[in-house]
Amino acid sequence: MTLAGPFCFGPQFPLVEYEDDNVHPGAGDRQWKNQEEDPGCEPTLLRALLQDVLASTIPQLQVPERLREGGQPGALLRRYPHHQECARQPLLCCQCPLPGHCHRERGRWLLPGHPPRADSAHTVPTTWLASLCFHTCSCYTHWAPRDHGQCPPILLFQHPGFHQDTGPGSFRTKKRFETGRIEPNYPKVCGHQGNVLDIKWNPFIDNIIASCSEDTSVRIWEIPEGGLKRNMTEALLELHGHSRRVGLVEWHPTTNNILFSAGYDYKVLIWNLDVGEPVKMIDCHSDVILCMSFNTDGSLLTTTCKDKKLRVIEPRSGRVLQEANCKNHRVNRVVFLGNMKRLLTTGVSRWNTRQIALWDQEDLSMPLIEEEIDGLSGLLFPFYDADTHMLYLAGKGDGNIRYYEISTEKPFLSYLMEFRSPAPQKGLGVMPKHGLDVSACEVFRFYKLVTLKGLIEPISMIVPRRSDSYQEDIYPMTPGTEPALTPDEWLGGINRDPVLMSLKEGYKKSSKMVFKAPIKEKKSVVVNGIDLLENVPPRTENELLRMFFRQQDEIRRLKEELAQKDIRIRQLQLELKNLRNSPKNC
Structure with a gap:
């Protein structure tokens, strides 16, 4: 393994990037040319080594040639050498330093990329990272304990434009502290028969993940604590109810085992995973649903649709409480702003400029404010931190992340600063609050997908403080990992705020929550001891x-x-x- 660098992303923090592109198939002629110019390198030996690698990674099966072109570069994870080496913490969440911004009204300093202190006693937790279908540029992360024997992996969806060796309908899991290139034969989750369009981690059970696909199904998977040892093809639970492909899945924020799915049949299904069946259907949309978002207690659901309408829905009855026909602001994404009774949408104006708008959830007749961002064409994705009232805007194909402060009084939206990077992002993952490094005053963490170099890169938003004590002003009580309601209680009409937790003592995994899949009878046709439905010859x-x-x-x-x-x-x-x-x- 060779190291290229050091090269600078900033004035003080050189990065080292693993470059294995010159020793695997798929590398361009530029790499071979550079090796031929190097007198200490033998191109013929490298080509021989390449043939051995191909022979060892591709099993000798009767596989079509189009399926054997799997030797593409794997994902590279950057590591930062200016910190102390640690086998369990190779990914340190920092970025290039930029001039800090002082928001004097609140006395808050926000500096992107401020490095964690090396003498900090607080351990940075490991994560499950789910980087979703990259053409939708939406992702989510979930946190798990830092115990060395239970370190959970990074989960990475393999889009054909990023990794061609995985194939459609699959994604991978990898331990977070294992940096470097992902091998082509690394185990994967490959149970879907179509492209995976969305995946979401269960907010209450660490290793349960939901996925939806073009094959019209929603599936629930259980990732082993130590990561995958072999390919996973059988899901814990398969949910069938949509007539067309399913594009979105969302877990209820306060109720365990309640899952929402939105399909291209213009319907939203509410699944009770205790029984494995849909219990409600929301059928008020006239076109494809683009985004779903819940308020804090999960009593309201807001959606954006391709019919240019913004809706606020009571999910149990399916009744539309508010509806906005956006003529000047074509909405794409929407997010509830905590308990402020406000909605924020991103979209484009009639002049095709990117735009954000702030709405009162009880009156969608007119937006409170509209603000144009720029004239770029990439979709804007909002990320809201209810604890600090910070709004982050990241665009698909952009290299920057803008952040604002939201208030209940005019002007409602205050621009703070912008994080800049020369590498465009294809997708972004977000670490939940209970997975942040509170000793370093980290208030937000992104995982940035850079497809040009095949990297997943962490970016931290840090509030510098001189004191090493716990900063209660930036870490209030936050929603924890215990559900507030059971499915029967929520379906019966009960609303309850999420169970809050303090970050002062760190995260403690709950041993009470265990996912139990309902037992369903498997339909089969057995002839001479052979299950015909299980052994149907492949057609596609x-x-x-x-x-x-x-x-x-x-x-x-x-x-x-x-x-x-x-x-x-x-x-x-x-x-x-x-x-x-x-x-x-x-």
């Missing part, structure tokens, strides 16, 4: 890929079993030889 490329992954798992399992039996045979041979040579037998 996606089904062929799924069968290919299953064959890979079977071959790997048989090889392991064969190796164990070989060891056992050698042991028995040695025991037999010792018995023959023993004095009693002479």
Whole structure:
């Protein structure tokens, strides 16, 4: 493995990037040319090594040629060498320093990229990272404990434009502290028969994730604590109810095992995972649903739609409480602003300039304010921090992140500063509050997907403080990981605020929450001991890929079993030889 650099993203913090592009297929002619110019490099040896790598990574199966072009560069994770080395903490959340901004009205300093203190006693928690379908540029992260034996992995959805070796309908998990290139044969979740369009972690159970796909299904997966050891093709629960592909999934913010899904059939289904069936259907949209967002207690749902309308809906009855026909502001994304009874939308104006608008959730006749951002074409995605009342705006294809402060009085929206980076982002993941490093005064953390170099890069928003004590003004009580309601209580009409937790003592994993999938009868047609529905010949490329992954798992399992039996045979041979040579037998 070679290291390129150091090169500077800022005046003080050089970054080191792993570059393995010159030793795997898919690297351009530029890398080979540079090696030929180097007198200490043997291109022929590298090409021979490349052939060995291909022979070892692609199983000798009868696989179509189009499916064997899998030697593309894997994801690279940057690490920052100006911190102390730690095997459990190679990814340090910092970025290039920019001039800080002092918002004197609140006495708050916000400096993006301020590095955590090296002498800090607070350990940075590990995360599950779910970087979603990159053409939607939406992602979410979930936090899990820092214990060395239970460090959870990064989860990365493999879009064809980012990794071509995964194939449609799959995503991967990887431990966060394992930096470097992801190998082509790394285990993956590949149960869907179409492209995965959205994935979301369960906010109350660390290792449960929901995914939706073009195959019209929603599936619930359980990722093992130690990460995947082999390809996962069977989901805990398969949910079928949409007639067209499913583009969005959202967990209820206060109720356990309540999941919302929105499909291209213009319907929103509410699933009770305790029974594995849809219990409600919202059928008030006339076009494709673009975004869904809940208020704090989950009693209201707001949606944006391709019909240019913004709706506030009572989810249990499906009744539309407020509706805005946006003529001057074509909405794309929407987010509830905590308990302020405000909505913020991003979209474009009639002159095709990117725009944000602030709304009163009880009166959508006119927006409170409209503000134009710029004339770029990428979608704007809002991220809101209810604890600090900070709004972050990140655009698809942009290299910058703008942030504002939201208030209940005019002017409502105050521009603070802008984080700049030369690398455009394809997607962004967000760390939940209970996963931040409070000893470093970290108030927000992004995971930025840079597809040009295949990187997942952490970006921290830090409020510099001189004191090492816990800063209660920037870390108020925040929603925790315990549900406030059961599915039956919520469906019965009860609303309850989320259960709050303090970040002072750090995160403690709840051992009470366990996902139990409902038992469903499996329909099958058995003839001569063969399940015909289970062994249907593959008809499409996606089904062929799924069968290919299953064959890979079977071959790997048989090889392991064969190796164990070989060891056992050698042991028995040695025991037999010792018995023959023993004095009693002479």
